[in-house]
Amino acid sequence: QSALTQPASVSGSPGQSITISCTGTSSDVGAYNYVSWYQQHPGKAPKLIIYDVSGRPSGVSNRFSGSKSGNTASLTISGLQAEDEADYYCNSYTNTNTFYVFGTGTKVTVL
Amino acid sequence: EEQLVESGGGLVKPGGSLRLSCAASGFTFSNAWMSWVRQAPGKGLKWVGRIKSKPAGGTTDYIEPVKGRFTISRDDTKNTLYLEMNSLKAEDTAMYYCTTVFLGHYEGNWGQGTLVTVSS
Numbered sequence: 001q002s003a004l005t006q007p008a009s010v011s012g013s014p015g016q017s018i019t020i021s022c023t024g025t026s027s028d029v030g031a032y033n034y035v036s037w038y039q040q041h042p043g044k045a046p047k048l049i050i051y052d053v054s055g056r057p058s059g060v061s062n063r064f065s066g067s068k069s070g071n072t073a074s075l076t077i078s079g080l081q082a083e084d085e086a087d088y089y090c091n092s093y094t095n096t097n098t099f100y101v102f103g104t105g106t107k108v109t110v111l
Numbered sequence: 112e113e114q115l116v117e118s119g120g121g122l123v124k125p126g127g128s129l130r131l132s133c134a135a136s137g138f139t140f141s142n143a144w145m146s147w148v149r150q151a152p153g154k155g156l157k158w159v160g161r162i163k164s165k166p167a168g169g170t171t172d173y174i175e176p177v178k179g180r181f182t183i184s185r186d187d188t189k190n191t192l193y194l195e196m197n198s199l200k201a202e203d204t205a206m207y208y209c210t211t212v213f214l215g216h217y218e219g220n221w222g223q224g225t226l227v228t229v230s231s
Contacts, residue, residue, distance in 0.1 A: 045221035
């Protein structure tokens with residue numbers, strides 16, 4: 001089971017919106033709504049920011065939103081802030097013996 | 112406040128063994144499903160496996176590369192999760208994170224991780 005495909009990097013200016021894509025297959029992203037996103041600052045543990053494609057855990061800013069179309073999920077960060085500079089990983093349940101597959105990761109840079 | 116603290120990482124030779132621990136506090140550990148996720152240096156995240164709560168059957172699932180070598184277990188009397196790793200390979204070198212499982216499918220809360228290095 002290969003990792004889900006994400007762009008290596010995305011950048012934007014403060015206040016702008018950016019979108020990170022996460023492309024899978026009909027065995028994972030396309031088959032289930034068990035899609036999540038994690039934010040990881042350098043040297044820190046990841047943090048869950050989106051679950052069930054578009055749900056936000058308590059305490060997560062509403063500037064983060066998720067969606068899905070076919071085999072591709074997306075994370076949008078609106079009103080980009082300096083603190084959003086981090087690595088972002090998508091994840092999906094898969095009907096293979098891998099159970100859960102992460103994306104390749106995207107480094108977000110705030111210009 | 113939920114807290115997870117991993118320990119037990121270190122340097123081990125190929126073919127060796129190591130047991131990681133994850134001490135949990137701030138929630139009802141016995142009802143929690145728990146997972147291990149690893150991250151090789153400079154690389155992405157990989158789900159390793161999980162253990163369900165005993166009320167949910169206490170069963171375990173693993174990714175293929177570690178099946179038969181790694182064992183996840185739990186001691187609900189000590190609020191502690193374990194990852195027993197045997198026949199370690201260089202490719203097992205990674206930061207290992209324990210996590211709580213949120214809504215059955217998501218890594219809800221993460222520990223700070225413990226680094227395992229497999230090298231001769």
